[in-house]
Amino acid sequence: MSKMKIGSCKIQWMDGGNTSLDGGAMFGVVPKTLWAKKYPCNDINQIPLRTDPLLIQTNGLNIIIDSGIGDGKLNEKQKRNFGVTEETNLKHSLEKQGLTSEDIHIVIMTHLHFDHASGLTKRDGENYFSCFPNAKIIVSNIEWDEMRNPNIRSRNTYWKENWEAIQEQVVTFEKEMIITDEIKVVHTGGHSDGHSIVVIESGEELLLHMGDLMPTHAHMSPLWVMAYDDYPMASIYAKEKWVNEGLKRNAWFTFYHDNEVRAIKWNEDGTILDSIHR
Numbered sequence: 001m002s003k004m005k006i007g008s009c010k011i012q013w014m015d016g017g018n019t020s021l022d023g024g025a026m027f028g029v030v031p032k033t034l035w036a037k038k039y040p041c042n043d044i045n046q047i048p049l050r051t052d053p054l055l056i057q058t059n060g061l062n063i064i065i066d067s068g069i070g071d072g073k074l075n076e077k078q079k080r081n082f083g084v085t086e087e088t089n090l091k092h093s094l095e096k097q098g099l100t101s102e103d104i105h106i107v108i109m110t111h112l113h114f115d116h117a118s119g120l121t122k123r124d125g126e127n128y129f130s131c132f133p134n135a136k137i138i139v140s141n142i143e144w145d146e147m148r149n150p151n152i153r154s155r156n157t158y159w160k161e162n163w164e165a166i167q168e169q170v171v172t173f174e175k176e177m178i179i180t181d182e183i184k185v186v187h188t189g190g191h192s193d194g195h196s197i198v199v200i201e202s203g204e205e206l207l208l209h210m211g212d213l214m215p216t217h218a219h220m221s222p223l224w225v226m227a228y229d230d231y232p233m234a235s236i237y238a239k240e241k242w243v244n245e246g247l248k249r250n251a252w253f254t255f256y257h258d259n260e261v262r263a264i265k266w267n268e269d270g271t272i273l274d275s276i277h278r
Contacts, residue, residue: 007202143194
């Protein structure tokens with residue numbers, strides 16, 4: 001199990017499942033001749049992507065970032081279309097740490113698309129229940145509003161099965177929210193209107209979890225944004241701002257979707273200084 005420390009924060013990646021999505025969609029207008037050198041695809045142009053939550057432990061708190069692809073949420077057609085061969089097994093990952101889902105105090109959601117939010121609830125018969133019954137679930141107010149009232153484009157990714165059972169646990173914010181002295185969530189927009197990133201500063205170290213603004217290490221360039229992004233210019237603006245900040249401050253960048261790289265440090269010319277692999 002991949003792990004790292006940022007100051008007093010212990011960080012580990014959980015088993016959230018996987019997808020295999022079209023490389024062209026994941027890299028938008030970037031030509032395949034460029035992106036395929038950095039992130040290889042299979043013979044039908046799909047690239048392998050994880051959906052692995054991050055567990056952060058600090059000051060007696062157990063905090064999860066995003067929740068995985070879920071277990072039993074997708075039908076066979078959806079699994080085939082999204083290339084899902086492995087579903088979330090967060091229970092097993094937490095057990096390795098001596099924890100259960102009831103021990104999670106806070107769940108931070110970068111956004112609520114199905115591949116990030118399907119692990120929030122579980123099905124029992126015809127009903128859905130919260131997977132983290134004792135947790136506050138943190139998400140931007142814009143994202144929470146769209147989750148419950150999706151538009152013609154977003155209704156395919158914002159599912160009522162993922163929000164109805166947890167609505168009493170949700171705590172929203174507008175621009176940013178301080179979670180602990182070390183951790184804050186910042187609204188960026190871009191990938192979705194309510195998308196947010198997670199900033200961890202502890203012991204003179206900085207970590208930026210960019211969510212789907214930077215789904216893999218190959219998306220470092222501010223101009224390499226996904227065709228899935230609802231507001232690509234907002235993605236470019238936010239990524240440019242935060243990548244530049246991170247490079248200046250020797251930050252770690254962490255990933256939810258990267259199939260191989262968990263975390264990476266670059267210098268200002270893009271040279272890899274350090275990395276943690278799956």
